[in-house]
Amino acid sequence: MHRWTNEQKQYIREIAQGRYNSEIVDLFNYRFETEISESQIKNFKANNKIRSDVPRKRITGDEGLFTQEQKEFIQRNVDGRLNQELAELVNKEFNLQISTKQMKAWKHNRGLSSGLRGSEGQDPPNKGTKGLYNVGGNRTSFKKGQQALNYKPVGSERIDRDGYTLIKVSDEGLWNKRWRHKHKVIWEEKHGPIPKGHVILFADQNRRNISLDNLIMIKQSQLSVLNKKGLLHNDAELTKTGIIMADIYLKIGERKRRKK
Structure with missing residues (x-):
């Protein structure tokens, strides 16, 4: 059972209005580096009488942590990639700062899997070609010790x-x-x-x-x-x-x- 901090409780109250539970869980996990599920958010809201007042049917796909374009990109590239590799690929493509934990939680809440055995922890067949669409690798592949293209220095x-x-x-x-x-x-x-x-x-x-x-x-x-x-x-x-x-x-x- 998750033990909610006062800061986390207040944050949910601040962002709940006008947002679906899936959006709230994305923003929450992004903010606190957690792996909270939609059901946990739903139960917390119910126990604390927090309402979002949103229509039952969504109007657009650009809610939550990712835009619709980013969601489709993840779905196209999830197969055969570790959570860390997928997060790095998305960060490079869209100039984001998504962590491995955030990617893992986002996939879990939507039933997405890389197809790897275990808990997404086995080396995929394209290991060593981070950020690439082809599994053969080329001169643009990340090399050990190479700085990521979206790296931001301290003070940014x-x-x-x-x-x-x-x-x-x-x-x-x-x-x-x-x-x-x-x-x-x-x-x-x-x-x-x-x-x-x-x-x-x-x-x-x-x-x-x-x-x-x-x-x-x-x-x-x-x-x-x-x-x-x-x-x-x-x-x-x-x-x-x-x-x-x-x-x-x-x-x-x-x-x-x-x-x-």
């Missing part, structure tokens, strides 16, 4: 699907260790690690405004009240006032619980 920045700025902080480790939210990095450089149960809030709700003056650290409980009571505003000063009101609501709730 990109915008994720939720509008947050990501900055590459390392060449080592999992994707979520190599790329971090820039606003968190900036905050921690000034104030130190973000304590458990806390989040960094954009005072004016502009995720591109990453100046220290626009970043406020609050408790997860405060953020929940801010969202529930509609106390977040594009005006930074109104948001700061909203935080004060959120504290008042929390204290009122605490007193009510004590009386009971």
Whole structure:
């Protein structure tokens, strides 16, 4: 059973509206480097009374982690490739940063298989020709030690699907260790690690405004009240006032619980 962190719970609440469970699971696994299934997302939403309010029938195929074009590309190239090889091929073709875990989870949720024995772990017949359509290999094949064409140096920045700025902080480790939210990095450089149960809030709700003056650290409980009571505003000063009101609501709730 997956143990949901407060950050993960809040993230699902933020992205659930207007999205199908398959889209939510793609974005969630992309964000947290997990292998959560659609059924786990469905159960979490049901247990927490979270609604997406989407029509029963999809209108387009460009939902979720991949566009329709990218999905069709994966389906055409899945046979005979390890998850890592398939992820590298997709990254090269579309200039993405998909990890092996994300590819594995995406395939699993859609019943896709490479046809390899075991858990996609056997060497395919075209091993050594990463990024190629032909199995014979040629001078454009990746060689051991060769840097990937989509390599981004430390310090590079990109915008994720939720509008947050990501900055590459390392060449080592999992994707979520190599790329971090820039606003968190900036905050921690000034104030130190973000304590458990806390989040960094954009005072004016502009995720591109990453100046220290626009970043406020609050408790997860405060953020929940801010969202529930509609106390977040594009005006930074109104948001700061909203935080004060959120504290008042929390204290009122605490007193009510004590009386009971």
